[in-house]
Amino acid sequence: MTRKLFELVGTDPARPFSPYCWRIRLALAHKGLEAETVPWRFTQKGAIAPYNSEKVPVLLDGDKAVADSFVIANYLEDAYPDRPSLFGGEGGRAAARFLNSFGDMIVIAGIFPMVVADISQRLDGDDYAYFRKSREARFGGKPLEEVAADRDGRVEGFRKTLEPLRLMLRAQPFVGGAAPNYGDYIMFGGFQWARAVSPFKLLAEDDPVYAWRERMLDAHGGLARKSPGFAV
Amino acid sequence: MTRKLFELVGTDPARPFSPYCWRIRLALAHKGLEAETVPWRFTQKGAIAPYNSEKVPVLLDGDKAVADSFVIANYLEDAYPDRPSLFGGEGGRAAARFLNSFGDMIVIAGIFPMVVADISQRLDGDDYAYFRKSREARFGGKPLEEVAADRDGRVEGFRKTLEPLRLMLRAQPFVGGAAPNYGDYIMFGGFQWARAVSPFKLLAEDDPVYAWRERMLDAHGGLARKSPGFAV
Numbered sequence: 001m002t003r004k005l006f007e008l009v010g011t012d013p014a015r016p017f018s019p020y021c022w023r024i025r026l027a028l029a030h031k032g033l034e035a036e037t038v039p040w041r042f043t044q045k046g047a048i049a050p051y052n053s054e055k056v057p058v059l060l061d062g063d064k065a066v067a068d069s070f071v072i073a074n075y076l077e078d079a080y081p082d083r084p085s086l087f088g089g090e091g092g093r094a095a096a097r098f099l100n101s102f103g104d105m106i107v108i109a110g111i112f113p114m115v116v117a118d119i120s121q122r123l124d125g126d127d128y129a130y131f132r133k134s135r136e137a138r139f140g141g142k143p144l145e146e147v148a149a150d151r152d153g154r155v156e157g158f159r160k161t162l163e164p165l166r167l168m169l170r171a172q173p174f175v176g177g178a179a180p181n182y183g184d185y186i187m188f189g190g191f192q193w194a195r196a197v198s199p200f201k202l203l204a205e206d207d208p209v210y211a212w213r214e215r216m217l218d219a220h221g222g223l224a225r226k227s228p229g230f231a232v
Numbered sequence: 233m234t235r236k237l238f239e240l241v242g243t244d245p246a247r248p249f250s251p252y253c254w255r256i257r258l259a260l261a262h263k264g265l266e267a268e269t270v271p272w273r274f275t276q277k278g279a280i281a282p283y284n285s286e287k288v289p290v291l292l293d294g295d296k297a298v299a300d301s302f303v304i305a306n307y308l309e310d311a312y313p314d315r316p317s318l319f320g321g322e323g324g325r326a327a328a329r330f331l332n333s334f335g336d337m338i339v340i341a342g343i344f345p346m347v348v349a350d351i352s353q354r355l356d357g358d359d360y361a362y363f364r365k366s367r368e369a370r371f372g373g374k375p376l377e378e379v380a381a382d383r384d385g386r387v388e389g390f391r392k393t394l395e396p397l398r399l400m401l402r403a404q405p406f407v408g409g410a411a412p413n414y415g416d417y418i419m420f421g422g423f424q425w426a427r428a429v430s431p432f433k434l435l436a437e438d439d440p441v442y443a444w445r446e447r448m449l450d451a452h453g454g455l456a457r458k459s460p461g462f463a464v
Binding site: 090091094096098099100101102163164165172175176177181 | 319321403
C-alpha cells in the first residue's frame with residue numbers, strides 16, 4: 001500500500017511548514033506509519049481538487065483520500081486501532097476538539113501576524129503573489145511587513161495567552177501526560193510552522209513552554225528538529 | 233459509609249457558590265455518588281485543618297479525606313472505576329489538566345473581577361471582613377466596588393477569551409463529546425459560581441456558550457439549576 005501526504009512547501013520542497021500538516025506528520029510518526037511526502041504549493045489547487053479539498057493536509061491511504069487535519073487524525077485513530085493511540089480513549093478524543101480550537105485560535109492565530117511577512121519570503125512566483133494578495137486582504141489591505149512590524153510589542157501578549165499551557169506544564173511534561181499525543185501535535189504544529197519560516201523568537205528561554213517545545217522537537221527521533229528551520 | 237463534602241457558602245447555607253466545589257458536586261452526580269453537604273465559610277479554617285487543607289472542596293469518603301478539586305476528581309475516578317468515567321480514559325485525564333488550567337485562568341480568573349463585589353454581598357460578619365480585606369489586597373487595595381465598576385466594558389473581552397470553547401461547541405454539544413464529563417464541570421463551575429452570587433449577564437443569549445450553560449444547568453436532573461442563583 002502506498003501512503004502519501006500532501007504537505008505545504010514554498011521554494012524549498014524539503015521544508016514543509018504548514019502547522020496543520022505538521023500535526024499529521026507527527027500523528028503518522030506516533031502511529032508508526034510511513035507516508036511519502038508530496039510537496040504542494042498554495043497555487044496547486046488542481047493537484048488536490050480530485051480529493052475534494054482546497055487545502056492541505058490531504059492524506060492518501062491506499063484508495064482512501066482524507067482531508068483536514070482533525071478529520072485525518074480521527075481517521076488514523078479509527079483505521080489503525082492497534083497502533084499507539086493518538087487520543088488515549090474517547091474522552092481524550094472529545095477533549096481534543098477543545099485543544100484543536102485552542103491550537104487554532106490562540107496558538108496559530110496568535111503567531112500568524114508575527115510571521116506572516118516571513119512566510120512570504122519562503123515563496124516565489126505565483127505562490128508569492130497569491131499569498132501576499134490573499135493575506136493582505138485579511139489585514140484590510142495592509143502590507144505584510146507592516147502587519148509584522150510591531151511584533152516585538154505583540155509577542156508579550158501572545159506569551160500571556162499561553163498561560164493555560166504553561167500552568168499545565170507545571171504538572172506534567174506533555175498535553176498527553178507522560179508522553180506526547182495528538183494534543184501536543186495540535187499545539188506544537190504552530191511552533192514548528194513558525195520555526196520553519198521565521199527567525200523571530202516567540203518564546204523566552206526560561207519559559208516552560210520553551211522547554212516543552214524542545215521536547216517536542218526531539219520527539220519521534222527528532223523528526224521536527226531534523227526538518228529545516230531557524231534556531232529559535 | 234458516610235460521604236461528606238465541605239462546600240463554600242455565605243449567609244445562606246443552602247447556596248453553595250465556590251466554582252471548585254461545584255466541579256466536585258457535579259462529578260459526584262456523574263459518578264452517581266451521594267454526599268452530604270457540610271456548609272463551610274471562609275473563616276472556618278479550623279474545620280478543615282485536620283484534613284490538611286485551608287480551602288474547599290474537601291471530600292470525606294469513609295476514612296479518606298481528599299482536598300483540591302483536581303485531586304478529588306482523580307480520586308473519584310480511581311476509587312469508583314465501575315461508575316461512569318469522569319475523563320473517558322487516560323488521554324482524557326491528561327487533557328483535563330489543560331482544561332483545568334483554562335478553566336482556572338480564563339474562565340474563573342476572567343469572571344472574578346466582574347463578580348467580586350457581589351460575592352461580598354453574600355457574606356456577613358467575619359467572612360465579609362476577611363473576604364474584603366484579602367481580595368482587595370489582590371487588587372492593590374482597591375475597593376471591590378471599584379474593581380467591578382468597569383464590568384460592562386470588561387465583559388466583551390471576557391467573552392472573546394471563550395472563543396476556543398465556542399468554536400468547539402460548533403462541533404459537539406459538550407467538552408466531553410455527546411454528554412458532559414469532568415471537562416464540562418471544570419468550565420461550568422465558574423459560571424455556576426457567578427450565577428449563585430451575581431445578577432450580571434456574563435453571556436449574550438445568542439452565544440453557543442450560553443446554550444451550553446443551559447444544557448449544563450439541566451444536567452444530572454437540573455442539579456445546578458435547582459441551586460439558588462440569579463436568572464442569567
